[in-house]
Amino acid sequence: MSEVMPTSRGSEYDYSSMTGSRTMERFIGALFVVSLLATIGLGVTFWLGGQPQIEGALLFIALLGIGVGVVAWGKYLTPHGPFVQEREELKSSDLDREAFYKSLERGTKILGRRSFLGKMLGVSLGAFGLLQLFPFLRSLGPVPGKSLYVTDWHKGVQLVKVDGSPVTVNDLEVGGVMTVFPDGFVGNAVDQVVLVRPANYNLVTRPGRESWGPQGYLAFSKVCTHAGCPVGLYQELTQQLLCPCHQSLFDVLTGATPVFGPAPRPLPQLPIYVDSDGVLRSQSGFNEPIGPGFWERGNE
């Protein structure tokens, strides 16, 4: 082969023996050798037990040596033209299209004579497809039913700490905060409640909630009404609860009403009381669904 093709530099070279490219050839060869050495090093590293940083660095060198070498080979030691090629028109000739229509029509006509069969087939296939949908969806999970409305909080349930021990009236200093669960359901996502003690008197957050906050203890669902994150931060100074996900801010003293950010509704408040042993218990469950909104609610 001794075709004469221009290189990227534009002057014409006999591309079977490009002159002036010895240096580049040596450079590329050296890159491949470096890559080879890195690969051997990688093998040794693996053999000895591996070390992330060394592995990453050697992988980098091994791959980069090959990559840069091959690209340089293509870029500097092969003809770059520029070459030209015509674009054939994408669309078929009118004759071909005509022939296609004819073939299509031939089959359609034959099928069309039995249009009743076609309709029946459609109905059968459709019904079959639809029916598959039901067991498939039904197997995936239960329908929501009432489960978004209920938690494990009921009348008289003990408030327990994360370790399962009951919460007594002396457990929180004024200004303190803790996460509590209904007895027997520690760690349950929907049941998490944040217990705060902003003051040492009976706090009324909102009208109708006169008895909900005994001895300054207030309990709110910890699931954010925006997107369901745990409302995990309590700012003692401002007596506000902050959700770290999207920065919704809830004012504890007014019943955890949202004062900032995207949360649209207050955190539901759990009515609690102190029993004769000084243990905190719930008066009842929440009077509304906890957490973010969904289509079916909205009639409270």
Add this chain to the structure above:
Amino acid sequence: MNKRVEKTTDWLDERLGIAKGARSSLNKIFPDHWSFMLGEIALYSFIVLLFTGVFLSLFYIPSSQQIIYHGSYAPLRGQSVSEAYASTLHISFSVRAGLVMRQMHHWAANIFIAAIVVHLCRVFFTGSFRKPREINWIIGSILLILAIVNGFIGYSLPDDLISGTGIRIAFSILESIPLVGSYLAFFLFGGNYPGTSIIPRFYTIHVLLIPALIVALLAAHLGIMYHQKHTQYPAPKRTNKNVVGTVLWPTYALEAGGFFFITAAVIAALGGLVQINPIWLYGPYVPYKVSYAVQPDWYMGWLDGALRLMPSWEIVGFGHMIPNAFFPAVLLPGLTFTALSLWPFIEKKITKDDQVHNICDRPRDNPWRTSLGVGILTFYIVLFFASSTDVLANTFNTSLNLVLWTFRILLVALPPVAGYVTYMLTKETEGLDDAGLRRAPVIITRSKDGEYSSVVVDEEPPLHSRTRFEPQEVPEEKEYRRVARGDDNERELVGASEPSVGGDNGGVHHEGIEPHRSGGSGIFRVPRSVAGGGGPFGGRDSRRQRRRNTQE
């Protein structure tokens, strides 16, 4: 030709008839431009994802089963964690090269989606989605959606504290869809949040369902691109009816193949040297715990930002509710991806342009599309930065309130401003075929008497250095056609093929500019100010003249 190659080819050709098609493939021309490598980066990082992903799947256990951790990471020993979390720790600390593979996988995913987005911007701003490439634009849009969804799901699999919070938010977002939301959420999660089904289900979706879809669509994307032939930027000798560039075998094959290794090398360096997602520091997912600075991976940032900036509205009525999260997290991405995938048709509605376009627009040559694109992009960039309102407020020691309202205002105000500025800039440079390229150097000398004089250096400026030369057919292709036509007179053939690349077939794109460029009298491009246009941007008349010249 090597005997063994010939034998293999014969064997295959007698069974599959490959020689003819393979010949034209080897001689295929690919236009050369750095911006055409963006899609390649996406493709190559996807290949890295497949390799590293297969490795990880050999050790990862997709289970929410709670176990007591006894592995090699001492600070977590004795803690109750899920099997998924424990196996991810095992990969990170006890599997040889496990951490590198895990981090490479994560980095590759981030790069994959970033490359898709930048590639999409390139295609958008150069108008490469126009006829006949609308189908590939739609496929590309779907690929972007799949990549983002699979990225999010993969990020969730380790079941650490931060990703677990992300899954909780995902449940709430599903729940917020009108009519079917709670059902969708319950069907995906196998019941109320959190349940124990989501990790194994996410795993199947992540390693089987979506990758299979991506592979299929990627094959279609590349196949269509190959069949339709790549677009090219406007330049002399490039027309709507030809392709000018380098030949596949060997040049393009070497350059593209080598580029795969370079992409993989960069991902390997990041995977080995730059820590990403250290889940052992976050701890296992516990539903009632949460961490400060809960930011998702970068490609979810715009959604997280939208969730944060949304005012606290909720629509309640007729016994039903459209929750707050629906607007930023369902409606916004829904509209975004619908408008994105249908953009070629939207633009066609406006421009009524039904021509085949194989020559890219330069962004500055289409001020309306470019400024609109910049405006829209600005909107999403603001949303992206809004996903770190808490970090910004902390870093700059200012109130969250101030940061939030700043972003709300920026979200509305910045896109029109960015669009307007872009419009003015593109109007200013519209039609200048060499804007941004180096002019011929001017040497200014000061004589002994303090007199200044300037000389235009008599040296050809590096304008489209490769296209200064007459493009020619690939020699073997020329030979093939000669034999196929039974035409022995090569001289005549060369003559016959020239009009398609030369100057007189009307389809030539830059016809009018040519004399300007290589100059009738051997005078090369002179600085525009010297050419007497009036001011650094050149005279309006000469620009309009050129604009007319570049129109197809």
